[in-house]
Amino acid sequence: MTMDDQAAAALFGNSFAIEEVPSRTFPDDGMSATDAMRLVAEDLAIEGDPGRNLATFVTTWMEPQAQRVIADNLHRNFIDHAEYPRTAEIEQRCIRMLADLFHAPGExxxxxxxxxxxxxxxxxxxxxxxxxxxxxxxGRPIDRPNLVFGADVHVVWDKFCRYFDVEPRIVPLQPGKYTIGPEDVEPHLDENTIGVAAVLGTTFTGHKDDIVGINDLLLTIKSTRGLDIPMHVDGASGGFVWPFLYPHSEWDFRLEQVRSINVSGHKFGLVYPGIGWLVFRETADLAKDLVFEENYLGKTDATFTLNFSTGSSMVLAQYYNFVRYGRAGYGYIMRNMQKNAQVLAERLRDLGRFDLIGADQEQLPLVAFQLSGDNAFDEFDLAWQLSAERGWMVPAYTLPPDAQDVTIMRALVKQTLSREHVDTLARDIADACQTLDRKGGAHESERAQMVTGPGH
Structure with a gap:
């Protein structure tokens, strides 16, 4: 007696093992929970190893206890303060803690x-x-707002200007100068400037703009020209790094013209995606017209977000990290990452093939580097070889205008990259260079397979 295929699949395997998985049309029939789980898991099994992805800034590991907090609270709708008032309180605790970390002067x-x-x-x-x-x-017109920022910003700043009808005044980069300072900003400022955006920890090289110098410029303009131009600090990556690695470096609310700061909890805040934070210097810096009130979830609540319903898990996971690590724990983790980044930089320097970019400056825990001298291959070839040969994702990319002819690579050193991993990566880079020497570079068809860019 033989079983039919359906019965055999239920007993011995899965229903999609020899069939095309649903991908184009809404499926007519469902499948068992076990089969659905296996389908998704097996589909994802061929993706990259997050432990070898040195392109992304986003957190890919959390403690089992934090994962339990996340799993236990996936059902909570953050915006529903009537049903989940403690979640709303925990959000406010996190904001107050960040305000303290960033030296806010008061409420x-x-x-x-x-x-x-x-x-x-x-x-x-x-x-x-x-x-x-x-x-x-x-008594001045309001029809021509502009925003000043460097080409070292994330693409979201360009998106904002396009979406909300603001003229972007972008300071171009230069070969060898990949951040901006007051001398770059000043020619672009006028009475229509809504603010200056400065970056703390750029995606491209991990450095910061001259935030102190820009603040001093804005103070001078306020006293001499009567223009009160605020600064927003984009601390997406650096906001959880500088307070612990460079505590005496002033970039935050210690500077008078810094009126708001954003930071990504899902980067060096050590939380899974997606969670970010916006903190104002004081309550008056949030425009009241942007805050809405609604009462259709059981109580009157104020809302200041672009979306509405969203999960609570990552807010609770962020609070878990704050109380779990505190200043001592975050400092310990950041210093470990920095030490491993320094070791990787030394290994690359010892190979004699690379120039390091800004390794002697305040920087995120990463290594930005480029090939030196004459080689039979370029950075894109090396990025491909590392990925194909050993599974490492070490991105190669060109810089924004006017440094678009500069190509660099960047290895991000996160919490999960151990000293042993660093040593292995350095050996793999050396081996990849030798392979490319023999091959004379990557073949054009190989390069076409690459996914390039600075990562996020």
């Missing part, structure tokens, strides 16, 4: 967001609305 406010992109949109919107208030009070 402040902020919001959790889906990530730094939403936080930046909200912070920039508040810059625009506060500028409109100043313009109207001075």
């Amino acid at each position: 402040t406010t902020g919001a959790r967001t889906q990530g730094s992109s939403e936080a930046i949109m909200l912070g920039a919107l508040s810059l625009k609305w506060k500028w409109k208030e100043r313009q109207q009070a001075a």
Whole structure:
């Protein structure tokens, strides 16, 4: 007696083992929970190893206890404060803790967001609305707002300007100069400038703009020209790094013109995606017209976000990390990452093939480097060889204008990259270079398979 295929699949295997999985049309029939779980798991099994992905800034590991907090609270809708008032309180605790970490001078406010992109949109919107208030009070027009930032920013700043009708005044980079300072910003400022955006820990090289110098410039303009131009610090990556690695470096609310800061909890805040934070210097820096009230979830609540319903798990996971690690724990983790980044930099320097970029400056825990001298291959070839040969994702990319002819690579050293991994990576880079020497570079068809870019 033989079983039919359906019965055999239920007993010995899975129903999709020899069939095309649903991908184009909504399936007519379902499958068992076990089969559905296996289908998704087996589909994802061929993706990359997050432990070898040195391109992404996003957290890929959390403690089992944190994962339990996340799993136990997946059902909670963060926006429903009537049903989940303690979750709302925990959000406010996190905002107050961040305000303290960033040296806010007094009572402040902020919001959790889906990530730094939403936080930046909200912070920039508040810059625009506060500028409109100043313009109207001075009897000036409000039809031509502009925002000044460097080409070293994340693409979300360009998105904001396009979405919300603000003129972007972008300071170009230069070969050998990959951040901006006051001398770059000053020519672009006028009465229509809603603010200046400065970066703490750029995606491209991990450095910071000259935030102190830009603040001093804005103070001078305020005293001499009567223009109160605020600064927003994009601390998406650096906001959880600088307070622990460079505590005496001033970039935050210790500087008078810094009025708002965003930071990604799902980067060096050590939380899974997606969680971001926006913190204002004081409550008056949030434009009141951007806050809405609603009462259709059981009580009257104020809301200041671009989306509405969203999960609570990552807010609770962020609070878990804050109370779990504290300043001592975050400092320990950041110093370990920095030490391993320094070891990797030394290994690359010893190979005699690479120039390091800004390794002697304040920097995120990463290594930015480029090939030196004459080689039969370039950085894109090396990135491909590392991926194909050993599974490492070490991105190669060109820099923004006017440094678009500069190609660099970047290895991000996160919490999960141990000293042994660093030594292995350095050996693999050396082996990949030798392979490419013999091959004379990667074949054009191999290069076409690459996914390039600075990562996020």
